[in-house]
Amino acid sequence: MFRFMNHVRVWQWLLASFLIQIAGLFSIQSATPSRPLKPNFIVIFCDDLGYGDIGPFGSKANRTPHLDRMAEEGLRLTSFYVTCSVCTPSRSSLMTGCYSQRVDMHVNDRNLCVLFPGDKKGLNPSERTIAEVLKNQGYATACIGKWHMGDQPEFLPTRQGFDTYFGIPYSNDMKGRKDGSRPPLPLMRNERVIEAPVDQTRLTERYTQETIRFIQQHQRDPFFIYLPHTFPHVPLFAGAQHKGKSKNGLYGDVIEELDSSTGAILNTLRKLGLDRRTMVIFTSDNGATGGKGRSNGPLRGTKGTTWDGGMREPFVAWWPGQIPSSSTSDALTSTIDLLPTLAHLADAGIPTDHTLDGLNIWPILNRPAQATSPHDYFYYYQMQQLQALRDERWKLHLPLVPKLRNWGKPEAESPLMLFDLQADIAESSNVANEHPDIVERMLKQAQLIRHELGDIDIPALGRRASGWNENPEFLRMGKR
Numbered sequence: 001m002f003r004f005m006n007h008v009r010v011w012q013w014l015l016a017s018f019l020i021q022i023a024g025l026f027s028i029q030s031a032t033p034s035r036p037l038k039p040n041f042i043v044i045f046c047d048d049l050g051y052g053d054i055g056p057f058g059s060k061a062n063r064t065p066h067l068d069r070m071a072e073e074g075l076r077l078t079s080f081y082v083t084c085s086v087c088t089p090s091r092s093s094l095m096t097g098c099y100s101q102r103v104d105m106h107v108n109d110r111n112l113c114v115l116f117p118g119d120k121k122g123l124n125p126s127e128r129t130i131a132e133v134l135k136n137q138g139y140a141t142a143c144i145g146k147w148h149m150g151d152q153p154e155f156l157p158t159r160q161g162f163d164t165y166f167g168i169p170y171s172n173d174m175k176g177r178k179d180g181s182r183p184p185l186p187l188m189r190n191e192r193v194i195e196a197p198v199d200q201t202r203l204t205e206r207y208t209q210e211t212i213r214f215i216q217q218h219q220r221d222p223f224f225i226y227l228p229h230t231f232p233h234v235p236l237f238a239g240a241q242h243k244g245k246s247k248n249g250l251y252g253d254v255i256e257e258l259d260s261s262t263g264a265i266l267n268t269l270r271k272l273g274l275d276r277r278t279m280v281i282f283t284s285d286n287g288a289t290g291g292k293g294r295s296n297g298p299l300r301g302t303k304g305t306t307w308d309g310g311m312r313e314p315f316v317a318w319w320p321g322q323i324p325s326s327s328t329s330d331a332l333t334s335t336i337d338l339l340p341t342l343a344h345l346a347d348a349g350i351p352t353d354h355t356l357d358g359l360n361i362w363p364i365l366n367r368p369a370q371a372t373s374p375h376d377y378f379y380y381y382q383m384q385q386l387q388a389l390r391d392e393r394w395k396l397h398l399p400l401v402p403k404l405r406n407w408g409k410p411e412a413e414s415p416l417m418l419f420d421l422q423a424d425i426a427e428s429s430n431v432a433n434e435h436p437d438i439v440e441r442m443l444k445q446a447q448l449i450r451h452e453l454g455d456i457d458i459p460a461l462g463r464r465a466s467g468w469n470e471n472p473e474f475l476r477m478g479k480r
Contacts, residue, residue: 038137038222038346039319040278042211043130043338044262045094045226047087047146047171047233049314050288052297053255057314059295061248062255066263067282067316074318075327075368079421081334081378082286085303085310087148087171088114089381090285090335091228095129095149095160097339097358099381101453103127104466105149107383115150117174117182118474122150123160124467128351130339131161131224137348140218143167144210145228152469158190162226165190166210169475172200172230172237183474196477200237203230204254208261212268219272222346227265229258234289251293266318279319279345281338286310300427306380306387306397307427317365329368332375332392337361355462377442379449386455389446394435395419395427396442418442 051057055064056071057078083093088108089100100106107113109120123129131141143157145167150156157165166189176184176197184197211227231237231254238253242260246252262282269275287310288294290302301307315333317323336358343350344360363371373392380388388397397417418432418439432439454460 037277038139039322040223040274041134041342041345042225042227042265042278042280043094044265044280044282045091045145045228046258046282046284047229047231048286048288048303049232049255049258049284050294050296051299051309051312051314052295053232053288054259054314056316058297059255061293061295062246062252062259064255064259066259066266070262070266070280070282070318071316071326073320073325074316075323075329075365077315077317077333077364078328078330079332080283080313080315081311081332082284082313083311083334083336083379084381085286085305086113087146087233087285091148092123093357094285094335094338095123095131096127096354097130097336097356098127098354099336099357099379099453101381101384101460102355102357102462102464104463106381109468111383113383115148115170117151117170118472119150120152120469120472122152122155122467122469124465125154125159127160127464128354129161130342131157131226133161133339133343133348133351134222134224134346135161135163137346138222139346140214140221140223141226142210142214142223143226143228144207144214145226146171146230146233147228150467151475152467152472153191154469155467156188156191164214167207167228168198168203168230172203172233173235183476186475186477188475193475193477200230200235201239201243203237204257204261205239208264211265215265215268215272215274219274224342228285229261231258232288232294234291248293251291276319276321279317279322281315281317283315283335284313287313298425306382308395308421308425311380319365323365324368327368329364329371331361331364331368331371332373332378332390333361333364334358334375334378337374341365354464377445377449379453381453384454384456386446386450386453389442389449390421391442393420393422394438394442395421396432396439396446398443398446 055068082090083099084090089106092100092105108115141162143162143165148170151169186193187195187198236250242253242257246256287296287303296309299309301309340358340360341362359374400414417430419427450458452462
C-alpha cells in the first residue's frame with residue numbers, strides 16, 4: 001500500500017510538472033508573436049501650412065493644444081525642408097525619397113510648376129514609393145487626402161503602393177468651370193469618383209474618420225497611413241464645429257480643426273494601445289502664402305519662393321518610448337529622408353535600382369542630442385532652376401534668371417547672396433563679401449549638382465522619366 005501511494009505521488013508530480021511546462025510554453029507563445037511586430041507609421045502632410053502657424057513653432061494666433069502636447073511628448077525638427085515651395089514637386093519627393101528634378105516631377109507637361117486636372121504627366125509607376133517599400137514588408141497602406149501626383153489611372157495612389165485611397169486628386173482650387181473645360185472637384189474612393197463637387201466643409205472631418213477607421217481595422221497588423229490634408233490651401237473651408245471659433249478668422253478655424261484632427265488620431269492610438277508601436281509625423285508640403293493671418297514665423301519669404309519661408313517647414317515627430325519627449329534638433333533634414341528612414345525602421349530593403357537623394361535620419365529622431373545631419377548640402381530648386389543651396393550653417397542664393405524665377409513670372413534679376421542661418425534665420429544680412437572662401441566652395445558644389453539634377457540649359461544626367469499618358473481624360477462622377 002505504501003509503495004502504491006508513492007507511485008501515485010510520483011505520477012501526480014510528473015503530471016503537474018508536465019502541465020506547468022505546457023502552460024509556460026503557451027504563455028511564451030502568447031507573449032511572443034509568430035513574427036516581430038513592426039512599427040506603424042502615420043505621416044500627416046498639411047497643404048500650405050506656415051512655419052509659424054502652430055503653437056510648437058511659436059504661433060500665438062492659433063490654438064493648437066494637441067500639437068503642443070505632441071511636441072511635448074516628442075521631437076521638433078527646426079531645419080526640416082521640402083524640396084520645392086509648391087505642391088506637386090514637394091509631394092513627389094516625399095513619396096520617392098528624391099529631389100523632384102530626379103524623378104521629372106518639377107514641372108507639368110506644359111512647363112508649369114504643378115499638375116492640373118487632365119495633365120498627361122504623373123509620377124512614374126516604376127518609381128518605388130514609401131507605400132510600395134512598406135507594402136512589401138506586409139504593411140497595410142492607405143492614402144487619405146490630396147494626392148496631386150497625376151490623376152490618370154496609372155498615376156493614382158492605388159497604382160503606387162496604396163491598398164486604399166480616399167480623397168481629392170489635386171488642389172481644392174482646381175474646381176469645375178461653367179464652360180465644361182474642367183470638371184467639378186472630385187472626391188474619390190480608390191479609383192472611382194463618388195462625389196462631385198465635393199463638400200469641402202467636411203473634408204477634414206471625413207479624412208479623420210477614414211484614418212481612425214483604418215487604424216481600427218488594422219490594429220493587429222503593421223500599417224502606413226499617408227494623410228495629406230487639403231488645407232490650409234485656399235479656398236478655405238472649416239467644419240461646422242470649428243467655423244467662427246478661432247481668434248484668427250477662417251484661417252485660424254482651419255488650423256484649429258487640423259489640430260483637432262491630429263488629436264483625435266493620437267487619442268485613438270492611445271486608446272488602442274498602439275501609441276508605443278506607432279510613429280506619427282506632422283509637417284507641411286510648403287510654406288504659407290502671404291495672406292492675412294498666415295505666418296512663416298521668423299523666416300523670410302512665402303510659398304512659391306526659395307527663401308526659407310517657402311521651404312523650411314514645421315516638423316513634429318511622436319513615438320512614445322522611442323523618440324525622446326520635449327526634444328529638438330536643428331540638424332539639416334528633409335522629406336526626402338522619410339523613405340529611407342521608414343524603410344530602416346521596418347527592416348525593409350531600400351531600392352538599389354534607383355538612386356535616392358534621401359538618407360536615414362533615425363539617429364536624429366531617436367538621439368537628437370548626439371546625432372548630426374547626414375547631409376553635406378541641401379538644394380533649393382524652383383522648376384528647372386537651382387536657386388540656392390545650404391549646408392549646416394550657410395545658405396548661398398545664386399544669381400537667378402528672371403524669366404524662370406519663383407513661379408515663372410518675370411522679376412528683377414537677383415544678386416549672389418550668402419547668409420549665416422545660425423545667426424540670421426531671417427536671411428536679412430548678406431555676408432558674401434566677408435566670406436569669399438565659403439562662396440567659392442558652395443559655387444563649386446552648385447555646379448556639380450547642376451550636372452546631376454539639371455538647370456536652365458544644363459541637361460540632368462541623373463534624371464529619370466516621369467509617367468506619361470498621351471490621351472488623358474478628366475475625372476468625372478462615377479468614372480473608374
